Amino acid sequence: MLISGKTRREILRFASDNWGMPVRTCDRLIADARQAIIQDWQIERHELLSQLLSALSVLQLRALHEGQLSIVLGCINTQARLCGLFDPPPPQPVRFANVSMEPPAASPPSGAWVRGLPHGED
Structure with missing residues (x-):
């Protein structure tokens, strides 16, 4: 009855009506049934x-x-x-084996060369 979703109250009523079972006995059997369900799923x-x-x-x-x-x-x-x-797929590890830690051979451009370009003011 537990597996089919019945509540404790419904199980107690069924056990009392059909078998004359006391509440404490039924509660003990419900606890045993719950343990059996847990053991079934511990795989x-x-x-x-x-x-x-x-x-x-x-x-x-x-x-x-x-x-x-x-x-x-x-x-x-x-x-x-x-x-x-x-x-x-799992991400591939990044390898930095080919990266040089030496500074570049020439310095990067300063940006001053942009001032010499025509800007459309003519």
Whole structure:
């Protein structure tokens, strides 16, 4: 009932009406059920990824046999996204091996040469 989204009050009412279960017993069972749910989802990332990819593969084949090509494409895209194929590549490190720390051979222009250009005042 927890997995289907029932509240504690709804579970207590159901247990009392159907089994005559006291509130404290029901609360203890609810706590045990919550721990079981937590343990079910405490899996490694690669295990979850393999389960998701397998489920998507089954869905993809089923959709292909039924001619649901948009669902097939959605499965392919989701599988690629889960595998990180749409992620941009990591940035390449910047290497400064060819940069010289020596000052330039000539000084940069001062800007005085601009004064000698015609400015359209003629």
